[in-house]
Amino acid sequence: xxxxxxxxxxxxxxxxxxxxxxxxxxxxxxxxxxxxxxxxxxxxxxxxxxxxxxxxxxxxxxxxxxxxxxxxxxxxxxxxxxxxxxxxxxxxxxxxxxxxxxxxxxxxxxxxxxxxxxxxxxxxxxxxxxxxxxxxxxxxxxxxxxxxxxxxxxxxxxxxxxxxxxxxxxxxxxxxxxxxxxxxxxxxxxxxxxxxxxxxxxxxxxxxxxxxxxxxxxxxxxxxxxxxxxxxxxxxxxxxxxxxxxxxxxxxxxxxxxxxxxxxxxxxxxxxxxxxxxxxxxxxxxxxxxxxxxxxxxxxxxxx
Amino acid sequence: xxxxxxxxxxxxxxxxxxxxxxxxxxxxxxxxxxxxxxxxxxxxxxxxxxxxxxxxxxxxxxxxxxxxxxxxxxxxxxxxxxxxxxxxxxxxxxxxxxxxxxxxxxxxxxxxxxxxxxxxxxxxxxxxxxxxxxxxxxxxxxxxxxxxxxxxxxxxxxxxxxxxxxxxxxxxxxxxxxxxxxxxxxxxxxxxxxxxxxxxxxxxxxxxxxxxxxxxxxxxxxxxxxxxxxxxxxxxxxxxxxxxxxxxxxxxxxxxxxxxxxxxxxxxxxxxxxxxxxxxxxxxxxxxxxxxxxxxxxxxxxxxxxxxxxxxxxxxxxxxxxxxxxxxxxxxxxxxxxxxxxxxxxxxxxxxxxxxxxxxxxxxxxxxxxxxxxxxxxxxxxxxxxxxxxxxxxxxxxxxx
Numbered sequence: 001x002x003x004x005x006x007x008x009x010x011x012x013x014x015x016x017x018x019x020x021x022x023x024x025x026x027x028x029x030x031x032x033x034x035x036x037x038x039x040x041x042x043x044x045x046x047x048x049x050x051x052x053x054x055x056x057x058x059x060x061x062x063x064x065x066x067x068x069x070x071x072x073x074x075x076x077x078x079x080x081x082x083x084x085x086x087x088x089x090x091x092x093x094x095x096x097x098x099x100x101x102x103x104x105x106x107x108x109x110x111x112x113x114x115x116x117x118x119x120x121x122x123x124x125x126x127x128x129x130x131x132x133x134x135x136x137x138x139x140x141x142x143x144x145x146x147x148x149x150x151x152x153x154x155x156x157x158x159x160x161x162x163x164x165x166x167x168x169x170x171x172x173x174x175x176x177x178x179x180x181x182x183x184x185x186x187x188x189x190x191x192x193x194x195x196x197x198x199x200x201x202x203x204x205x206x207x208x209x210x211x212x213x214x215x216x217x218x219x220x221x222x223x224x225x226x227x228x229x230x231x232x233x234x235x236x237x238x239x240x241x242x243x244x245x246x247x248x249x250x251x252x253x254x255x256x257x258x259x260x261x262x263x264x265x266x267x268x269x270x271x272x273x274x275x276x277x278x279x280x281x282x283x284x285x286x287x288x289x290x291x292x293x294x295x296x297x298x299x300x301x302x303x304x
Numbered sequence: 305x306x307x308x309x310x311x312x313x314x315x316x317x318x319x320x321x322x323x324x325x326x327x328x329x330x331x332x333x334x335x336x337x338x339x340x341x342x343x344x345x346x347x348x349x350x351x352x353x354x355x356x357x358x359x360x361x362x363x364x365x366x367x368x369x370x371x372x373x374x375x376x377x378x379x380x381x382x383x384x385x386x387x388x389x390x391x392x393x394x395x396x397x398x399x400x401x402x403x404x405x406x407x408x409x410x411x412x413x414x415x416x417x418x419x420x421x422x423x424x425x426x427x428x429x430x431x432x433x434x435x436x437x438x439x440x441x442x443x444x445x446x447x448x449x450x451x452x453x454x455x456x457x458x459x460x461x462x463x464x465x466x467x468x469x470x471x472x473x474x475x476x477x478x479x480x481x482x483x484x485x486x487x488x489x490x491x492x493x494x495x496x497x498x499x500x501x502x503x504x505x506x507x508x509x510x511x512x513x514x515x516x517x518x519x520x521x522x523x524x525x526x527x528x529x530x531x532x533x534x535x536x537x538x539x540x541x542x543x544x545x546x547x548x549x550x551x552x553x554x555x556x557x558x559x560x561x562x563x564x565x566x567x568x569x570x571x572x573x574x575x576x577x578x579x580x581x582x583x584x585x586x587x588x589x590x591x592x593x594x595x596x597x598x599x600x601x602x603x604x605x606x607x608x609x610x611x612x613x614x615x616x617x618x619x620x621x622x623x624x625x626x627x628x629x630x631x632x633x634x635x636x637x638x639x640x641x642x643x644x645x646x647x648x649x650x651x652x653x654x655x656x657x658x659x660x661x662x663x664x665x666x667x668x669x670x671x672x673x674x675x676x677x678x679x680x681x682x683x684x685x686x687x688x689x690x691x692x693x694x695x696x697x698x699x700x701x702x703x704x705x
Contacts (some may be wrong), residue, residue: 026315026339056563057571060544070340147564 004072009100011042011073012090014117016143018087020046021174024063024072024146030072030079033233039073046071049146081107085170087115087139090217092242094121098129105130113166115139117191120246123156123183134160137167141176142188143235151176152187185250193231194243194256200228201259204279211279212272228287229279232262233272241266305701306330307389307694308375310368311395312434313452315339317367319390320381322694329690330382331375335339335367343367344382355380364430364437370442392438392447393460393697395486395689396431398424400477406454406696408704409435409447412573417449417572423477423678424535448697448705449622455485456520456527463623464527482530484512486692488520489527491685493634494523498627498670499681507624509617511647512687515543515586529623533679537572541609543586546576547663548612557666580697581605588636588643610646617647627680629658633687644673648682655679 006022006171008015019103027066033039036253046066053059081084084241086108090096097116102169104114114136116126127133135260138154145275152176153167164180173180181187186194200214215227224231239259248256272278273286281289305325306327309317320332333347343361359375361367375381383389394409400420407413414435421428422701438447464480465473488510495510496503503525511519517540519611520530526629531539531635533549541547549572558568579586582605584594594602621627636643641664648658657678662671674682 053567053606056561056567057575058567059570060562060574 001079003079004082006030006085007032007083008087009077009080010091011034011039011045012089013045013143014141014145015087016042016049017088017143018024018117018141019043019071019146020067023067025173025175025189025251026063026070027173028072030074030076032074032079034075036073036075039075039133043071043073044155045069047207049144053146059162061084077103078107079104080104080112082109083112084112084167085115085259086110087117089117092118092121094125097126098122101105101129101136105132105295111135113137113163113169113170115126115161115170117141118154120186120243123154124158126157127156133158135163137163138183140181141168141169141197149175149177150189151178152183152189153178154183154187156183160293167244184245190228190243191247194240194247197232197240198244198256198259201261203257205261207210233278233280235272236273236274237262237270237278239267305390305698307697308371308392308696309394309395309436309690309693310434311690312364312430312437314430317371317434318677319371320690320694322690324694324698326695327691331372331581332690333374335361335370337361337368339363345370347373347380348349349380349382349454349521352380352400364433365440366443368400368437369487370569377532386442389442391697391701392445393693394431394435394438394444394447394449395452395693396435396449397427397452397483399449399453399483401457401479403449403451404454404457406448406450406693406700408700409439409658413449423481432497432646445568447702448700450486450535450693450696452483452485453481453591454531457527458526459530474572478534480530480533481615482518482527483522483528483532483647484516484518484520485527485535485688486521487633487687488514488518488530490692491528491631492516492520492525492689495629495681496668498683498685499670501628507621507626508627508629508631509620510631510633511613511617511637512634513632513640513643516545517542517547517634517636519616521623523624531621537577541581541605541612542577543588544574544577544579545616546572546580578605581608588640592640592642597607599610606642606646613643613647614651614677617651627656630674630682632682634682638668638686639686641666644682644684656682660681 007030008019009032011031011055015031016284017029019029031039031042033042039251050059050064050067052060084177087105088100090100099286116138118138119140123136123138127136130136136156137159140152140154142148151171154222155164168178203209204211204213211229215229218224244256244258269275273282276282307322307324309322315338316334316336318334321330323330328701329350331347331349335345338361344356344358346356361370389528400418400423402416418431429454430679435447491510492504494507495508496506508522510522516536518530518532519526537545539547556687578591581601582591584591584599590601590663591605595606596668599676632644644663645658658673659675662673668686670685672681672683
């Protein structure tokens with residue numbers, strides 16, 4: 001297999017989304033994971049995502065063939081040796097990410113762009129795991145990557161200008177609008193959206209309005225595409241809670257205290273779309289079910 | 305005078321080297337998959353067999369370097385020295401209202417071309433990339449831009465203004481422009497030659513039926529109306545494009561299926577037309593085959609295709625107050641007897657009648673396919689857009705001295 005210019009490490013949801021976006025732009029990309037099986041499962045996930053998009057008229061079957069032909073699954077991390085751009089998409093665990101960057105540092109090309117795709121972790125801290133902290137940068141893509149036109153480009157304390165310019169080049173290749181973020185907990189998007197979601201949960205818990213009415217109010221009143229409670233369900237309530245806790249720990253401001261209803265739901269395993277139940281109910285494909293409880297004004301106090 | 309004609313797409317470059325004095329294409333070919341693995345150049349000199357070269361062709365500059373190299377190569381080349389290329393002619397899709405004729409490319413002009421990207425975001429950026437690449441590879445050779453829209457620039461306002469607030473025309477240049485100009489121009493000129501009358505005396509309708517399709521009403525050599533409008537989506541049914549639809553349908557579908565702009569755009573440009581109706585293929589040959597085997601939707605797709613053509617032909621005849629020559633060209637126009645028969649059937653009332661035998665004959669040559677009694681001459685004329693670009697390039701370069 002020919003070595004590609006871009007390599008992605010981690011074939012989970014974000015890795016898949018990025019590989020699909022890169023291949024759609026016309027570039028070849030290698031998608032790696034710990035085993036070939038995992039990497040191939042990632043490619044199957046991409047194929048399914050493209051199928052959904054064909055169904056929505058956004059792509060054609062010939063696009064599908066062309067896009068999939070540009071994605072090369074692999075379990076061989078050493079392919080990153082020749083790559084110009086290495087994008088890390090493994091789970092949000094600082095220790096694992098540090099280990100990975102230490103390894104990448106040992107064999108990647110000196111001028112390679114090393115990108116971490118994190119929503120919360122400190123770029124500067126990751127960068128210190130390497131001998132080239134100036135070459136490390138964060139790019140926070142939002143899920144689903146192919147649909148959300150934004151990326152936050154996050155500079156660590158030592159990230160240099162050239163590295164930043166290369167990251168901008170990658171954003172432009174993917175046709176994304178980008179904003180510059182000087183590393184700080186939660187960056188811009190997470191920092192602002194998470195308290196909003198938390199406040200919606202308080203409003204529900206306090207019995208002010210039903211979940212459906214809260215979401216409709218924010219959609220119709222402020223032009224949100226998705227209401228805050230449905231959005232929390234999509235992100236995963238456990239993920240939202242970990243972001244809150246992370247912000248609370250970093251910034252020590254009580255406004256980041258997770259809503260008790262959120263804690264209760266996470267403990268009960270109601271994690272949102274992925275568990276079939278959060279503030280609303282979902283089938284196994286993630287489609288929202290007609291949800292009578294939301295309409296009748298049942299409040300969060302009765303949820304569990 | 306040898307002229308290199310270049311047509312740049314997003315990941316392809318098509319080229320011909322044409323001797324503009326003898327009008328012979330010395331070589332033609334294309335570079336495909338630029339910037340991807342497996343990029344390949346296919347080259348065919350006029351007097352030798354085709355050859356393929358693959359390599360690391362990572363951008364348009366490298367692609368054009370490959371083209372020039374193979375034109376010079378010992379075994380496959382057709383020239384001995386780079387300096388034999390007297391000029392480069394570029395196809396540029398959109399000239400807006402600013403460019404009514406082909407132009408010599410200057411640095412100031414490149415700026416103006418870039419402002420037109422807004423009007424043709426899918427095509428003009430690649431055309432501009434091609435110009436930049438050719439300037440790098442052939443720095444001392446004059447370059448000319450030939451526009452798809454230019455031939456239609458004399459369309460009168462009553463043909464190009466849409467029924468929407470006039471201020472939108474002023475603000476964003478939203479009007480009908482028309483495309484395929486070089487093809488409509490070429491076949492109308494050939495039609496006059498075949499008819500043996502000056503083009504200035506003729507009322508001609510030209511049907512360019514490639515994967516994109518358009519029809520033009522050419523009165524005395526001037527395009528007075530054409531079916532493609534602000535973009536190449538309007539007008540005839542095409543292979544994968546819808547052509548004319550009720551604009552409210554788009555808003556309705558977007559709401560019902562919760563589509564975003566990109567999805568709605570792809571729906572109309574890539575999932576519609578012959579492909580969308582037939583569900584079989586986007587290629588007329590496949591659809592005719594399926595219809596022959598009894599596929600009802602394939603038959604329906606052909607019927608819609610021909611019916612819309614027929615309506616346009618009759619309305620353009622009314623617009624010109626008569627019709628002398630009807631021309632079919634490109635893909636289905638040159639190759640599908642069924643499309644020509646389906647379109648021209650039952651038009652005896654306007655003095656148009658095909659000769660079924662002549663129509664059915666498969667040929668690559670220019671030919672008349674109407675009956676001896678038909679008042680309107682119907683012709684099949686293979687198009688040659690590259691030759692028009694070469695001729696225009698020669699004219700512009702000579703005028704510039």
